[in-house]
């Protein structure tokens with residue numbers, strides 16, 4: 447989930463709600479409450495965080511301010527390979543059960559981590575409006591036992607699993623007259639607790655992360671997801687909703703194998719509606735967040751996504767910054783940058799900020815040959831028929847030991863051609879230009895190629 451869609455609320459953001467005794471008790475005390483209907487909150491009712499201005503100049507920027515609801519599945523990590531992001535889907539027999547069928551392909555592709563959707567009871571079926579955090583039996587994806595079985599099956603193939611942690615807000619059982627889920631068993635939540643340390647989420651009370659009891663109870667829940675359910679790490683949803691020092695607390699108390707935060711800010715745009723060439727402020731904000739959050743957590747590289755998807759549309763010169771390096775977070779802090787092409791918000795059915803669909807393989811050629819931690823989207827891998835092409839690129843990455851800290855030597859960055867040598871082991875090219883001059887030495891041979899992309903390896 448990212449940010450809201452509709453115009454900001456005229457009223458100021460209320461303080462956070464401090465959850466009391468009943469908040470996170472492992473045995474839900476609210477089992478007598480009517481079960482929420484997944485249709486209660488249609489997606490358009492998703493209101494914006496209070497202090498996000500949507501008065502954007504152009505559609506593109508407005509789209510970036512939006513966010514959605516679905517889920518991705520990231521691929522690998524300990525090998526510095528891609529993470530695999532599994533989106534929300536409704537399938538007969540259950541999504542968790544269905545995902546077991548993907549494990550052979552993911553293991554074969556060298557995936558190290560998968561990012562699974564939020565598992566807790568939620569008034570929104572995708573899981574991003576969680577209520578009873580310990581209730582994993584009412585998810586639309588399947589039951590707690592099915593989830594544990596899925597994670598165990600991934601583990602048997604050496605693949606680790608990330609839980610999608612939605613802790614900016616938490617829904618009560620019922621809505622008040624404004625349509626906000628803030629009636630917790632008859633107790634109205636508005637106006638209590640500390641002021642929010644980040645952006646506000648309108649449809650449900652924001653959690654008071656400054657309350658030490660809340661910190662303890664949420665840490666306990668996340669540790670329970672590790673020890674009882676089997677999760678290895680976390681994907682933090684909407685980290686703009688609370689201060690980075692809060693993320694640092696949860697990282698320290700839960701010691702995940704791997705964690706990544708979703709900090710989704712719009713790029714800066716020029717009068718022509720295109721991203722500015724220089725996005726240093728954007729990636730600098732990501733770097734600041736990572737460091738303030740303790741330096742261990744990683745972040746999705748929204749900078750690289752935004753630049754890359756503009757670049758592949760005849761503006762490949764964008765892929766070199768003023769220092770001759772990659773212009774995204776991978777050019778600044780590659781070990782903490784999770785690169786991606788699309789996720790459940792930006793692509794899939796929502797298409798809030800989609801990568802050009804006919805250029806997706808150019809995007810994967812870039813992120814799978816460059817430093818950072820690449821992630822692969824379920825839709826592209828399984829639904830778009832790109833499994834073979836993507837798997838080849840991952841194999842090349844692994845064969846040559848391309849890592850988060852690999853060195854990039856940019857050989858060409860023109861409108862219709864981007865070429866780079868990585869670690870003096872491989873050379874990659876994207877763009878339609880065919881005349882490459884002498885840029886590929888004679889001791890390099892083609893390792894894989896496709897429409898407007900190629901990778902060579904040294905022999």
Ligand SMILES: [Ca+2]
Pocket residue numbers: 614642643644645646647652653686687688
């Ligand atoms: Ca918040």
